[in-house]
Amino acid sequence: MDTRELYRRFAAREARGNSADYERLAGRIADDAELVSRIDHLPEPKRQPNLLLAAVRFLDGPTDDPQDFRTWTLAHWDRVRATMMQRRTQTNEPARCATLLPLLAALPQPIALIEVGASAGLCLYPDRYQYRYDDRPPLGPADSPVSLACQTAGPVPFPERLPTVAWRAGIDLNPLDVRDEEDVHWLECLIWPEQTHRLNRLRNAVRVAQAEPAHLVRGDLNQSVRELVSRVPQGATPVVFHSAVLAYLPAEAREAFTRTMRSLPGHWISNEAPYVLPSVEGKIPRPTPQDRAVFALALDEQPVAFTGPHGQSVEWFN
Ligand SMILES: C[S@@+](CC[C@H](N)C(=O)[O-])C[C@H]1O[C@@H](n2cnc3c(N)ncnc32)[C@H](O)[C@@H]1O
Structure with a gap:
């Protein structure tokens, strides 16, 4: 699936009603050509919204304000990318x-x-x-x-x-x-x-x-x-x-x-x-x-x- 669509769907179908922060962030990422282009350079299974958002939080990046998220994520992309490549979505419930x-x-x-x-x-x-x-x-x-x-x-x-x-x-x-x-x-x-x-x-x-x-x-x-x-x-x-x-x-x-x-x-x-x-x-x-x-x-x-x-x-x- 196209990355923009992946993030839009995540915002509307998964985050809505469960996480206002993630719904807002995923919606903004979908409309951000620079972030989408970085995500598109990852292997397909590594483009998941959950993985990106967890990686930024793992590195202590901001996830409450979309503009702060964007600035921080682009500035630290090498570390974000490395974390996404190394880790998986393994939620244990x-x-x-x-x-x-x-x-x-x-x-x-x-x-x-x-x-x-x-x-x-x-x-x-x-x-x-x-x-x-x-x-x-x-x-x-x-x-x-x-x-x-x-x-x-x-x-x-x-x-x-x-x-x-x-x-x-x-x-x-x-x-x-x-x-x-x-x-x-x-x-x-x-x-x-x-x-x-x-x-x-x-x-x-x-x-x-x-x-x-x-x-x-x-x-x-x-x-x-x-x-x-x-x-x-x-x-x-x-x-x-x-x-x-x-x-x-x-x-x-x-x-x-x-x-x-x-x-x-x-x-x-x-x-x-x-x-x-x-x-x-x-x-x-x-x-x-x-x-x-x-x-x-x-x-x-x-x-x-x-x-x-x-x-x-x-x-x-x-
Ligand atoms: C969403 S987590 C669920 C973890 C746990 N079962 C629970 O209910 O909390 C899915 C887990 O399955 C593992 N997994 C996926 N494919 C696997 C495979 N082919 N063999 C072994 N583990 C696998 C993932 O690494 C991940 O840890």
Whole structure:
């Protein structure tokens, strides 16, 4: 897509209603021939608005005033460009655990978690967070620094207790390290400026992960998942899961992953935009909402719910 159009669409469809700063900036970038020309010299996957805006914030550039943003970004373009080339959009949202939890808790325990596309692995701690589904009593450790609120609809099989996690591991093309200050700062910059509740949640989840770092492997999920499943400790149920990952893969790679998952022992939980896995999408028992973004949550390719992409809601199917 043409860069101007990319930024205009980002402003109108993604930032509007979520970040006034990003909506304003992306709109101005789209109309700025000099900035557009610099962005056009980047490889196509590196032109994303999210990546540019996070890179400027990572380098402490201004993102509140569009004129200051322009002046600063052009003056520091070499550093901005280097950051965009080195880093990726890897937003890690631990709140997604609230939508995965009903499935994780219903499987034979203990479970061994393998997250593909794990980023920093913050979704690998479903047993360390507290959950508040609607007005129900909180579930999980009262002293957890992370408390996840989730609105529900439909017959959600609310768990009575948290899953027992015997082992946790992840795969990512570029795993981020919760013990590395720059990696954590990058994760912070991927959260849009006004979303301070998400920033606090991220920082608290990082503390949880720092206390108990997961085993994260660098690699492509198709290359690495089989080997990791083979290392699951005896007696634990292998559970491979992912959210907001497969959309980054071409269709052939998604098909290859589907074939691999069908051949592996244990269970497969997917939480992705519905179109991403046709074998799931074809079984969804109701039309996909068009007025809001949703993910389809599925267990072994059987859809069970629509979920809010940031873990904020779950609509269980009858
Ligand atoms: C948007 S993040 C989501 C992170 C996490 N799953 C969550 O829900 O918070 C997508 C992650 O998938 C990783 N990723 C994309 N393609 C991948 C691949 N082929 N193999 C492994 N990881 C991949 C990216 O590096 C990134 O960290």
